[in-house]
Amino acid sequence: MQPDNSPESSHLYRLLADHGMINVGPYTFPAMQSLCSSSSSSYHNYPLEGSVVTDMTPQDRALAALRNHKEAEKRRRERINSHLDKLRTLLPCNSKTDKASLLARVVQRVKELKEQASQIPGLDAFPSESDEISVLSGEYSSDGQLIFKASLCCEDRCDLLPDLIETLKSLHLKTLRAEMVMLGGRMRNVLIVAADKDHTVESVHFLQNALKSLLERSNSADRSKRRRVLDRKLIIQ
Amino acid sequence: MQPDNSPESSHLYRLLADHGMINVGPYTFPAMQSLCSSSSSSYHNYPLEGSVVTDMTPQDRALAALRNHKEAEKRRRERINSHLDKLRTLLPCNSKTDKASLLARVVQRVKELKEQASQIPGLDAFPSESDEISVLSGEYSSDGQLIFKASLCCEDRCDLLPDLIETLKSLHLKTLRAEMVMLGGRMRNVLIVAADKDHTVESVHFLQNALKSLLERSNSADRSKRRRVLDRKLIIQ
């Protein structure tokens, strides 16, 4: 037996009844189909919206709206549930759980994964939407070298790497570690750099300026051939 | 105006009416409260389950069940929605979206984070003493791309990077992530690479050969100038 969501239980339907538009009383529910069909609409057979507008009575219009609404709501439910199903397949394979527990597990899993991601070597490892450079004044290592971190975020043009290498070389900076992440048409580049003993903190500013001009050069050179804009809001954080 | 989910619109209620247990007819809905209250139950005031069982009429029991059901369902909804709210706060700050889009973003986010997590085991990032290359046959990502990891360990000659980039470009491989660690005059390079959909696993072998020749070239050219060996454990985690 299906749930009673037939028109008789709706406000609209009872409103129509109260205004004498349709007849209704005790024990008369099953008979409504024939009564209603007298006005081109019938039980469980709503007026089609394809019909000409002019011959749509107010009742028909209302019932048609109700029908659209019902179907739209069904589509909405299906959309939501399909996403829930996708989530089921993504999680550690336990596929047979109710919605609430599923979502609870999703919450937990997202937290875990974010935690992991935050522990990635090189912290802010993912490219941001805006161009940016940062050179953090570092600290001296055990053998007197100044170690610092430089990061660079821009469009994904990995052919700017040779220039970057050249820049570092010309400043007599030694790269201890380099990390690149390309995502959504953008890239982030994190460098751990060591300056020679005879360098001062000036090196930091030199590098900063060098990176800045590198970025500007890259931008102006790349202004013409714009990459497809990936509508990725996905960029983390 | 609140939705009409009052007892009058339920099957149960109409069933009772149909069996003459309560009186019902056109225009009589508002009057039900008084009629019903004659049997210790009232409109919007369901029989309390705390009452003694023996004086519960069948109607009362049914209405009480309905009330419990209603409240349980409400609790269920609240549970689900609270988890959805948690998810909203966890995602990149866009908090005001409908449920379906929220879940869609959650799906995407979980995929991304899983991808990230799988890449983190770049822990084996430190260069070894011997030259080596490895190209692990990867697995297909959610959108059909073949993702695999390539690693390369050799002497610290970061000017071999342009060649490496060129190699990847010529093979139409897309670099998702690159990590370099220079230590003790040697370097290790770990790449996460994506092949286009139309590529086969052959790409893996192509890359392997390319890296091999790249390494050999680098070795023969660099045989002369040996670098000092830095025993640095300090490399940033």
Added chain:
DNA sequence: CACGACACGTGAATC
């Protein structure tokens, strides 16, 4: 039987 989980159709609100 009751209890929990789900899909459904509906009223209200928002745009």
Added chain:
DNA sequence: TGATTCACGTGTCGT
């Protein structure tokens, strides 16, 4: 207005 989102109460099914 019409489209769309949400909360709600309900019927049904499985345990």
